[in-house]
Amino acid sequence: MNPTEPTRFGPAADHLTRHPHASEAALADALAHDIAQRLSAAIEARGQALLCVSGGKSPVPLFQALSGLPLPWAQVTVTLVDERCVPAEHADSNAALVRQHLLQGPAAAARFLAWVPPTHTPDHTRVQRPAWPQARAVYAEWVEALNTQLAPLWPADVVVLGMGLDGHTASIFGQGEGMADALSTPDLVVATRPPHAPHDRLTLSLAALQGARHRVLQISGAGKAQVLQQALQAPNKARPVGLVLQPGAANPSHTVSVWMGA
Template identity: 55%
Template sequence: MHTAEMVALARSRWPHVEIHCPPVDEAVARLADDIAMRLREAIEARGQAVLCVSGGKSPVALFEALRALPLAWPQLTVTLVDERCVPPEHPDSNARLVRAHLLQGAAAQARFVPWIDTPNPVLADAAAQANARMAALPVPDVLVLGMGADGHTASLFPHSPDLAAALDLATPACVLAVRLPEPPPQPSHPRLTMTLAHILRARRLVLPVQGDDKLRTLAQAAADTARPHADALPISHILDQATTPVSLWLPQ
């Protein structure tokens, strides 16, 4: 599916979603500018802002663009959407990624709230600590999600034994430990994820999607309305709801 076709499908399927279609070579800079604008508005309105970010390789360019922008960084709290249950300095740690690519230069003045800070994390203990830290923070002003080619977002993976619990909107938990499906995605570390209920508490969700494989997955998500919602791709639970504003970025 071409991006233009996906844009048309998304606009018809999710009319409540704000869709941005920048040129590919301008997409990262425009997305960073948009996020920074929303954070400045939050700081002006409330004296502080909270930014939640996802891990993986996809957001690296965004982090590096965002850190170069003028922001009242000391008034910004940065935290995670999900994490791998590994030590903080492990190469697969999302916290390590954020420190290396976002919290540099002036952006190092931001307050960072990692989920794991012990050298030998135990999954259940790490989940309890992360849940307590997230519960103590204000409502996220901007929450940046990603999407895998399998339709996962955060660490809400299709066919995970714990997916139903993490998608339960009645759960009081902000963060849960989740087991991976079989065969597991790589890297195959146990995960901590923000629950869907807590994701939807954010003031704004941001979802950049790029690449032919992910466009095909997004098209599949658009067809999920024909299936029982419990069997829908995890990303469909973000795009189908109309309570929390979503900005979908589809560079073309």
């Protein structure tokens, strides 16, 4: 493991530490060890730890590196940053991705809190999904249950985020249904509908994310680095990642780091 020296982003985001790495493998290994140290410290301090992770292809090497590390995994709860409203066996399910790549080896002992009920069968794609008011009514029961389950565990010890080239993070987009709620609600979880993506979503809210003890943003490539820099210089709802990475007013001691691959 050869992490480079962390640096700062400058006056626009002095609260952030930046961890650049020359390869995806080096980034995944270094970040896995950093997360493991934070989870171990949480367990030592409070007897348990909560880790929230994102889906997509980018975190798979991280999941594989983290899953083999020797932690007291039975004292760790793993849950999601966001989820698509699809059945558990669907190819786009974040829960399925986590089960396949993170909850393996030693990490299989962790408790996993999935978001979509196992009884869910409809696939609300852009072609067949109902109008937003009707869909939101379906998700309201799920959202209420998740808020009830997560509240005793909050704040999360580590939240691992990704970012799109449009500046979205979690399932908080610059446009779409439910986005105003995601930015303003005190609740932990809300339902959203991205303007172009095929599935409705459940996501941690801005308040939930800013309340986490440590927020990690994992990105790669010059394009995303440029988008992030722009979002940090002028945080606004058009690029929600800039808002999500701001210091939480209620939790100024909580930390934020950005891990950047080539």
